[in-house]
Amino acid sequence: MKKSEMKKHSGQIITAIVIIVICIILGLLKPGRETLLSMTSPEMQKMIDADASSTRKRVTVTYNSLFIINYASLSTSGANVMSERYVGFLGKVYQADEGVMKVVGQMVNYTYRMLGVGENLMHGAKLTITLTTLTVLFGVLLGTLLALGKISKKKILSKLSGAYIFFFRGTPLLIQIFVVYFTVPGIFGFAWRDLFNVNDAEAVYKGAFIAALIAFALNSGAYCAEIVRSAIQSIDKGQFEAAKALGMSYGQTMTRIIIPQSIRRMIPNVSNEFIMVLKDASLVFAISLMDITTVSKNIMTSEGSYLVFIPALVIYLVITAFFGFIFDKIEKKFSVYE
């Protein structure tokens, strides 16, 4: 590694460490759950105490902790409707029933729910990231096969790959999702949730996830095929000739010489495809998967909060930036020989 690269590298590492340390300090300074809940009004406290000895709970306590800030909301149902909200930050507890702190509290709550903190992979940002990553992974694999088919000298392979790519690029992804989720099981007489245990409370979600992944991967494969094809065709013809002159077969030439060189050229485009898929993943709201978009829309409809979409945008941006950074690193790693 060159000195200048080292310097750049260590600069990034130092920045990352500083940010992490600040976050840890802020996290440690944030008041705990007990402190937050101890701020409640005497009336609320009374009802909480009453709940403790009753089977019928009347107070709903929501507590969200987001790294450096936390939020608690207490609300009662029944005759005596009350609600109180608190935000904890930097050792202090703020009342969040009105004004700026109310908005801050809402943002913490929405972000918490959209990220899917404390939930499994079927929720919020976790779902979005899982679906996107798996889609691009399968998409690139499928795309490589399709690309090899398309540039193949065998007419039939080339035509079939071409038709596949034409079909999946020429129809809307949303309808492709519908076809996989509704039409295919309809024709063959099964349901996606049947793939999972009947007693699994999330079988429906998981089934829908599998369907979505299949639709996304098939679709992404068509786009990745073009990425892989153009990368392969950008490799100097001399490389094929040199390999052939050395007696390598077509398969050996592809796997050992051409594809390894194409990978580096693919990375910027795959990175681009990743970001496209990340955003397209919001289409899963149509088959009721709980990704970031669905959660934000649900919050909007159930709580009438038009502000929810702002943290949603920020979450998407942060994910995009993070993966952009990762792809950048991968590209550097593959560029050692240049």
Add this chain to the structure above:
Amino acid sequence: MSDQYEYILKTEHVSKRFGTLEVLKDINLSVKKGEVICIIGPSGAGKSTFLRSLNQLEKITSGKIFIRDELFLHRENDHTVDKLPREKQQELLLEMGMVFQRFNLFPHKTVLQNVCEAPIIVKKEKKEDVEKRAKELLDRVGLSEKADEYPSRLSGGQQQRVAIARALAMNPEIMLFDEPTSALDPELVGDVLKVMKELAESGMTMLCVTHEMGFAREVADRVLFMADGIIAEEGTPEEIFTSPKAERTKNFLNAVLEA
């Protein structure tokens, strides 16, 4: 495989057309083992195409190619009339090493990996044996200390010498050189020619398309002058360079040697 053959390489009536453009017209050439043949001539004469059609980088339109007196390929009007079975063809093709004008090293592999790749994956030789031989070859071309560098860190002349070592690693009987020094800076040409000269002296059969008249004159056993897709004149370097007969050869040599 018998070692009893008259010509290691022979072509009869080889022609090549790109569309309506006739690049090669009826080329007949016989090469004996150990011969060093230089092919000179103006650009567009079909020199490179001829060399490339010998190891099947170009498909000839018609004609016959013999390797070790065996009919390797016979084509007429873009149709294969006769050829050896695939495996046998492959085996014979491995006897031809090729060095390109633009080196065509594998940029994602180190110098040593470039040299070792084909013997390991094509000939399925043991990695240790190949690496040992590769190091000797790199030593022979004067680049043993560059074994772990990537090609992009090397000068053109060094890259070309690696390319020669890479071709030699397959233990070929014939080496084809396609203008090996044309893409090099003038001061780097000497090192490559030196390696080629040593190779010729070691008894390697060589076919060189070249613009280095000094090299051709000094090293070649026979010089072919090609123009417009035909061999316009052939003879010993002495004959070609001092008393060319054909008008085209005279003009060409005048133009080149004056420059």
